[in-house]
Amino acid sequence: MQAGTLSTFLKRGAIWGFILLELVFFTVAGEFLSLSEKAFMDLDNMLLLFKQSAPIGIIAMGMTIIMVNGNIDLSVGATYALSAIVLLDSMTWPIFGGMGDWAIPMAWLAALATGTLLGALNGLIVWKTGVDAFIVTLGSMLGYRGLVFMYNGEQPTSHLNWTLVDFAEAQFLGIHTATWFLLAVTAAIWFLMNRTVHGRNAYAIGDNREAAVNAGIKVGPHMMINFMIIGFLAALSAVVFYSESGSVNPNDGELYELWVITAVVLGGTKLTGGAGSIVSTFGGVLAIQLLRKGLSHIGADTETVNLVIGLILIAVLFLDRQLNLKGKEELKT
């Protein structure tokens, strides 16, 4: 029992310890290696870090509940891109033409509805066909990306609305709009997973699906709701990011699913489902962003960043496995 408590503590605390380690490392290494005169632990720099974490972070919250549920969603990057296109393109549609700035909330709604719908489609297929979520969303990842290219070919879709840009670039209490969204989503999903029957059932399904079925929990609808939530969050992430940038390339959001899953796994969510914490996922998101930012601060290039993150991910999973071994008597595989 003691060992169990200790390893739980290690796992819960690990991600924050890791973040601390990163901060110390980059601050010290930055003194010697950085080309710029600015310190790494600068307030503005940190605020920017939160802002840059937002697009991945918002989706990662959704991915956490999907993975706690025992599923996975690979189509989030494509959903993100498609929602972005709907967001920017819908503002030029004739229906919203005469509405002035009121076109903005309409465009947002359209984008969010797109994401929710795409997620619902994933969820429905997983529920009704019983096909593994990995396969279903691998298919929809390709399919949704296909839709993105059909929309405008290889051309970027652009629409810059200055009211929107002002909103996106605003800082309230010193914190960027995108960060506020990330914090709000984190709080909402935390509440959902820890305080509602839906959230607790999602844990039960991922932990012991047979027990959940035996207890009469309707597995399918719960999974579908979670897919709708992640679709919605992928769209919300697009809304937050493209309100500012105003232009979406058909390749945008590619590999997002992998970054998101990396963040979630770093945060300690089990790939097999049943265990995972929203707060730790938040830590995982920060850790990755910190790593990317820190490595570029000390002058490493993008390729090195990917290599390092990959190595760390494998190391984390290996450690997790070691901590989870139950003793020598276990059946070897």
Add this chain to the structure above:
Amino acid sequence: MSVETPALRLEGIVKTFPGVRALDGVSFSVMPGEVHALMGENGAGKSTLMKVLGGILQPNEGRIYIGEEPAVMRTPLEAKAKGIVFIHQELSLAEELTVAENIYLGELPRKRFGLVDWATLERRTNDILSKLKVTFDARTRVGDLSIANQQMVEIARALTVEAKAVIFDEPTASLTDAEKVVLFDVIADLQSQGVGIIYISHRMEEIFKITDRISVLRDGQYRGTLETAQTDEEEVTQLMIGRTLDLSRNVSHHALGDVALEVRGLTCGDLYADVSFEVRRGEVLGFYGLVGAGRTEIAETLFGLRDPSAGTILLDGEETVIRSPVDAIAKGISLVPEDRKGQGLVLGMNCRDNMTLPQVDDLKAGPFVAEGSEIAIFDQYRDKLDIRTPGWKQTVGNLSGGNQQKIVIGKWLSMHPNVLIVDEPTRGIDVGSKSEIHNLIRELAAQGYAVIVISSEMPEVLHVSDRIIAMYSGRIMRTFTSDEVTEDNLIQAISGIRSEGQVA
């Protein structure tokens, strides 16, 4: 008693699975306030019957009455709503959740907007837990509890609704004596409230202590109901195993050779403890016991799949450590596993490839697999074991159970083992092929192999073994020679009857 309406009544329940008639017209009834034992050998259909009652399986024929109402239960939740609570034998718990959440799994109390009403949940759970006199509380994570305490959580589920009937499926399997007392109090309490209780157990002394009547199933058929007060273990045992079965003991003994394998004080955590035995060449040693008595785990240890926490293994008189299956095979130990289709064969592959699987690394002609020698091996063992297949190209999945088992045995014989361990050799094999496999096992011993047979079927161990080891709760209760064994003393030994003093 006869004027009262039964709390639960079954009429002519039939449940078939592809190829098996798991339940064949089972009828019996449970009175309110009665503890009704359901007994039968492994595979007699008890668990299937309970799944039908619990709404997990649907019967093909027959009717269930709750009180006077005919009831159809399509889901477990429906069964629970109608007052039938099923306490599972296998723990059906979500380890990452709290005790409270597990007890109320699927029906967490709600507030507005789908929020969990934690206060109510905790209060109700703690009320139940205080009745059970356990040391943990509602907020404990289930994964942090011992197996026995997890079982108590499972039992607590029975107390969440106004139950009409509660089914306990082997509830004491992992409980200590002190916890058993609490469980029996809970049962007595439910009983006094007029709840009908179905109690499934293999343990005779419990059955005679707490039940009012005993119903017996055999091979999916209802065999009768006895009043507990007016019967004894003998009569129940007879009803369970049936006189029609051939219970002849093995009489032909082969000349025994040297000791091939000896085990001294082998222990593996909570799975089994202090196990010592030896097998000689030319001998068949039978392991008999209930599911979960630790037999398979011993086999897995000998095959290098588990590391023992204490004890020694001696092969041909020399102490040895078996680290992995590869190591075990190299040292001449082979295991024909319990689950033929899952662990023994690659069902989609053909007969020849399955048979040469463990040694295909050595059968090479240059960089390629030597087809010729593979076929030669297959032909040799096909003739030796009389495997009936159209040819080596036949996919193993299409063979009959008996022939599949022979392929697995042939596979291991081709590795030239000294010790052959066979776990449940005839599970899921039809009667005719069973005796063929039995004869084969005898013959192998005659050829000088040391054979260990693990079986849950009494006729089988009696048929094939020269000596029989009876196991109960991870311990060896007694070793019988085939001359002194009878069904009665064997069934008593595996029910732990003689041993209350030893098993604490």
